[in-house]
Amino acid sequence: QVPLVESGGGVVQPGRSLRLSCVASGFAFSSYAMHWVRQAPGKGLEWVGVIWYDGSQKYYADSVKGRFTISRDDSKNTLYLQMNSLRSEDTAVYYCARERGGTGCDFWGQGTLVIVSS
Amino acid sequence: DIVMTQSPDSQAVSLGERATINCKSSQSVFSGTNNKNSLAWYQQKPGQPPKLLFYWASTRESGVPDRFSGSGSGTEFTLTISSLQVEDVAVYYCQQYFSTPCTFGQGTKLEIK
Numbered sequence: 001q002v003p004l005v006e007s008g009g010g011v012v013q014p015g016r017s018l019r020l021s022c023v024a025s026g027f028a029f030s031s032y033a034m035h036w037v038r039q040a041p042g043k044g045l046e047w048v049g050v051i052w053y054d055g056s057q058k059y060y061a062d063s064v065k066g067r068f069t070i071s072r073d074d075s076k077n078t079l080y081l082q083m084n085s086l087r088s089e090d091t092a093v094y095y096c097a098r099e100r101g102g103t104g105c106d107f108w109g110q111g112t113l114v115i116v117s118s
Numbered sequence: 119d120i121v122m123t124q125s126p127d128s129q130a131v132s133l134g135e136r137a138t139i140n141c142k143s144s145q146s147v148f149s150g151t152n153n154k155n156s157l158a159w160y161q162q163k164p165g166q167p168p169k170l171l172f173y174w175a176s177t178r179e180s181g182v183p184d185r186f187s188g189s190g191s192g193t194e195f196t197l198t199i200s201s202l203q204v205e206d207v208a209v210y211y212c213q214q215y216f217s218t219p220c221t222f223g224q225g226t227k228l229e230i231k
Binding site: 019037044047097102106 | 145158160162166168170179215218220221222223225
């Protein structure tokens, strides 16, 4: 059973919105901080943001601050990434990842591709 | 923000030979609170998500072969593969989690010579 599965990616026009989901299974989702990381085609990894295990703290990369919002619904074991005012430079595979108690991200989803294009 | 810089950008190494990847941070990622460096190494193969290799700079993740080692402290870190195998062909990233944003290095592509 894959512990993290992302969905919600697709093709969207610049300026529009999209919400990604990441469903967790097989572990106590509510006990872990969760990250979003993205990777533009042929490029390296870019950290997008993190939400604390209890949702009390959220931090974002400057490139998405004010446009993207991370949230979680522990009753559904689901992490979300609300992406507004999308730009072409947001085109990437978006991964969700579990942070294991300040020791890096040990579980990653397979990613979902977002293409921002007119 | 802490900037992570890896070197080299790419490297070709013969099978069985040693591969070394360096990572420098623009400021120290050593925490006096727990006396650890908040530095992770990841391996990413084509079409796959990253895989955690090391955390705290030198603590090997379960299941990672012992030909892989991580070292360094403060601002300078190294990932070493003692004897390169075919399955080690990948892109390797360092990441600091000392402070947000949790920045990655640009990646080092490792190939077979």
